[in-house]
Amino acid sequence: MTQPRRARKATPALPGDGTAAARAPMREALAEAAFQLFLEHGFERTTVDDIVARAGVGRRSFFRYFPSKEDAVFPDHESSLAEMTAFLEARPDGDPLDRVFDAARIVLRMYAANPEFSVQRYRLTREVPGLRTYELSVVRRYERTLAGYLRRRLGAAPDGSLRAEMIASAVVAAHNNGLRAWLRSGGSGDARLAVEHAFALVREVWAGRIDPLGPPPPPVVALPAAGGADGEVVVMVASRRTPLWRVVQELEAVLAEG
C-alpha cells in the first residue's frame, strides 16, 4: 500500500501547476478514471495500469500527477490546504476562534461543492483501510495548520502551545463530526447546519479562555525548510523594529511544530 509517501516532496514543479487543479486536464482525467474504477472494482483490485489504460496515458504519467494511488482519491485536498494556509497568513488578525472557524469552513465548502462525489468518496474511504489512513494524514495536516496559527496567536500566553493544539483538535473534531453526519446522510440536508452547531459548542467551551486580546498579527515570518529532518534550516524574516520577544515567540512556535 502507500501513503502520503514523502510528506510532500517539495512539489517538484507539477506540470499543470499554477492554480492547482485548474488547467491540468491530464490530472483531472486520471483522477476521474481512477475514481470510476475504484467505484466499479474497488480500490485494491484496481491497479495503476488499469487506471492509465482507461485514461489512455502512460503509466509513468500517473505518478507524475499523484505521488501514490491514494492521492488520486483526494485530488482536491492539496489545494484546499494551500487555501487554508494562505487564508490564515493573509488575515491573521481578529478573533482567533473566528479565524480558525473560517479556515475550517474552507474545507467544508470543498466537500459541499460536490455532494455526490464527497458521499461516494466517503463510502469508499470507510471501506478501504489504506484510504482511511491516508485521510487521517490529510486531516492531520489541516489540524497542524490550525494549531500553528493558534500557536502564533497564543504563543506568549501560558500554555499557549497546549491550548493551541487543544483548540485545533476541538475544531477539527467538531468539523468532522458535522461533516460525517452529513456524509452519512447521503448528502441530503445542509452540511453547514451541523458544523455550525458543533462550532458553537467549541466557542461555548473555549470563549473567554483565550487571551481576550491576543498579540498583534505576527510581523515575523518563519519558513521551516521543506523536508525537515536533521539538518533542517529555519529562515526567518522580520522587520528591524520587531520586538525581540516576538521573534522568540515565533521561533518557538515554529520549532514546537515538530
Place this chain on the structure above:
Amino acid sequence: MTQPRRARKATPALPGDGTAAARAPMREALAEAAFQLFLEHGFERTTVDDIVARAGVGRRSFFRYFPSKEDAVFPDHESSLAEMTAFLEARPDGDPLDRVFDAARIVLRMYAANPEFSVQRYRLTREVPGLRTYELSVVRRYERTLAGYLRRRLGAAPDGSLRAEMIASAVVAAHNNGLRAWLRSGGSGDARLAVEHAFALVREVWAGRIDPLGPPPPPVVALPAAGGADGEVVVMVASRRTPLWRVVQELEAVLAEG
C-alpha cells in the same frame, strides 16, 4: 509503502499469542533486529530481508508476526490498546473524565516504561513519513476507543456524540502534547507532570459541561463484527430487564462509530 494495511485482520491467532508480547521470543527478536537496523541505516533503506537476515529467520516469518514493516516499530501498541479497551470495559462507572484520563495514562505508562526506546523511536518517527502516518493511525484508534466509551456514557445527553468526540480529541491532544514535550527533552524529567498538567486543562474546560451524573454503566454490550463494511453485523447482549432506552442508546453509540 505500507500502513496498518488491513486495519487489523481480526488477528488470526498470532503464534505467540495469549499475553501478547510475553512468550513470543521470535517476535521480540524480530522487533529488536528491525529497530537496530532502522537506527543504523534508516527505516527506508532497511529491507525486510536485512531484518530477517540479522534475526536469523526466514523472510516469511517476519510477516507472520508483523503485518507490515511499520508494525515492527510499534510492537507494543497493540497490547496497550487492548489494555485500554479492557480497562474501560471493566470499569465503566465513575466520572467519565477520570476514566478517560486513567485510560490515557495506560498509554503514557507504556512510553515511560522504556524511556530510551521511546525517545529513539520518537526521533525515528519524526523523520520517516511512513512512520508518522502509521503512528497517526494508532493514535486514532486510541481516540476512537475513548470516544466510544464516552459516547456510551453521554449518548443520551444532547450532542452526546459530538461531546464525546470533542472530549476524546482533547484528551488525546493533551496527552500527546505532554508526551511529546517529554520525548523532545530526551526523556529527562517526569513525563507525568506535563501530561497531568495538560489533563488539568481538559478538566477545567470540560468539567461541569458533562451531565453531572451520566447514565449508569451500560449493562449492554454491543459487538460490531470485526471487519465492518457493508454486510456488517452487530451482536448485542443485554439483560432482559435493561430499559429499552439503554439498548437504543447503545445501538446508536455503536452505529455512530462509523
Place this chain on the structure above:
DNA sequence: CGAGGCTATGGCACTGAGTACCCCATGTAA
C-alpha cells in the same frame, strides 16, 4: 530558418513490500 533548450509525456527496467501456496520439521495423540 535552424540550433539549442525547455516541458510534457512515454517506455523500460528495477527495487522491495506483501501474499499465496506448498513444504518440512517437530511434537502429540491415537
Place this chain on the structure above:
DNA sequence: TTACATGGGGTACTCAGTGCCATAGCCTCG
C-alpha cells in the same frame, strides 16, 4: 507406528513506486 496439528521456511508472483532515458512539441535566440 500412523495421523495430525503447529510453527516455521522457501519460492514465485503481484504490484506500487522510482530512476533513467528517449522523444515529441514548443519557444526563443541567433
